[in-house]
Amino acid sequence: MATFFFLSFLIFVHSSSAEPFIGVNYGQVADNLPPPLATAELLKSTSIEKVRLYGANPAIIKALANTEIGIVIGATNGDIPSLASDPNSAVQWVNANLLPFYPDSKIILVTVGNEVLTTNDPNLVYQLLPAMQNMQNAINGALLGRKIKVSTVHSMAVLGQSDPPSSGFFRPSYEPALRGLLRFHRDNGSPFAINPFPFFAYQSDPRPETLAFCLFLPNAGRVDWVSGIKYMNMFDAQVDAVHSALSDMGFKDVEIMVAETGWPYRGDSNEVGPSIENAKAYNGNLIAHLKSMVGTPLMPGKSVDTYLFALYDEDLKAGPGSERAFGLYKPDLSMTYDVGISNSYPTPSTLKPTATIWCVPKAGISDAQLQSSLDYACGQGINCSPIQPGGACFEPNTVASHAAYAMNLYYQNSAKNPWNCDFSQTATLTSQNPSYNNCIYPGGST
DSSP states (O other): OOOOTTOOOOBOBOSTTOOTTEEEEEOOOOSOOOOHHHHHHHHHTBSBOEEEESSOOHHHHHHTTTSOOEEEEEEOGGGHHHHHHOHHHHHHHHHHHTTTTTTTSOEEEEEEEESOGGGTOHHHHHHHHHHHHHHHHHHHHTTOTTTOEEEEEEEGGGEEEOSSGGGOEEOGGGHHHHHHHHHHHHHHTOOEEEEOOHHHHHHHSOOHHHHHHHTTOSOOOEEOTTTOOEEOSHHHHHHHHHHHHHHHTTOTTSOEEEEEEOOOSOOOTTOSSOOHHHHHHHHHHHHHHHHTTOEETTEETSOOEEEESOSBOOTTOOSSGGGGOOOSBOTTSOBSSOOSOBSSOOOOTTSOTTOEEEEEEOTTOOHHHHHHHHHHHHTTTOOOGGGSTTSTTOOSOOHHHHHHHHHHHHHHTSOOOGGGGOTTTTEEEESSOOOBTTBOOOOEEO
């Protein structure tokens, strides 16, 4: 049985078709990155609406001024002792790194430390909550507490169990620290941020079915043997495991934020999984899944804030080759591969822009997956009476036929973006009219 232990995610986006829950990580462990102003222009040409920095680089923060791109800035692990011991240190940090740029630069969140609990440094762990409290108090003192929140980012290793997702819980050794942090999140309305990477889950279990599950590709699914829920991708399973862990501690109302998630396009010869095809499939399908707003089985109908890892490669990072090959863009600002985040979302090449199109299930999709899509579509307020007994589209009385009608009707009543015909990668757009007899499928142009 494959473990769900290794997952972690986060995302934000910009433009007229922007999605507020899709973002990107902008790391700087590199010596070949383009100038900040060039990066700001690049981001403005995409649907990315939020950017996470690992520090508070003033040149980058200033370059993002007046772009309306949300910015996450960070205090490092090394800053934590002084922030915890002296409230004035937090005031000085805010005065130096936040106030000179806000509101022209749209700073939305400050992270204090990165994966602190799993450093297993008892002093640092003890100091984390006081540092966060002092930081939030300093922000409140500047009368920005309602607009700028404080969080910290965790490794998935804070979980003691993530499989099955409904039984996720935190490691008991971390619970005392987590309880204080979660009270802080609840009291301040800030998110619990975590870093899941399905890529590492696949490396630990490199079977074809695991790869399909991680990349949002057609697969048999994995049943949570406690709840009976069938999961069709690793992302949903991991996020729901975190949700279950929060619920287990009495904090199910705390929002989850995926601070990092991605897939490398290149790696060393002994690494399993890195490739252009896999990276494009993971990131592209994840974005489509988020844009569909289907949510996860335990948190349906909404998409968790997610930051893609990463904007650029970081060529000075240590470790295996894959560590230096997560970038969506190259230093010359060209795409490494296309995941559909440019402002002009490409029309499917087989469809003319003015063609009448319909949304239909892909071939080979199981009845269980189709039933899930059918239930979701009809639960979104569309009129499913034609597939009820006596309706024009009731016959043939099969899950496949009813799902096809409902999925298309949902699409036609949506903004008709390609991701509105996603349904966890079980549907596709077509210019062939699926209507039959007296059963008329509404159609629309792209």
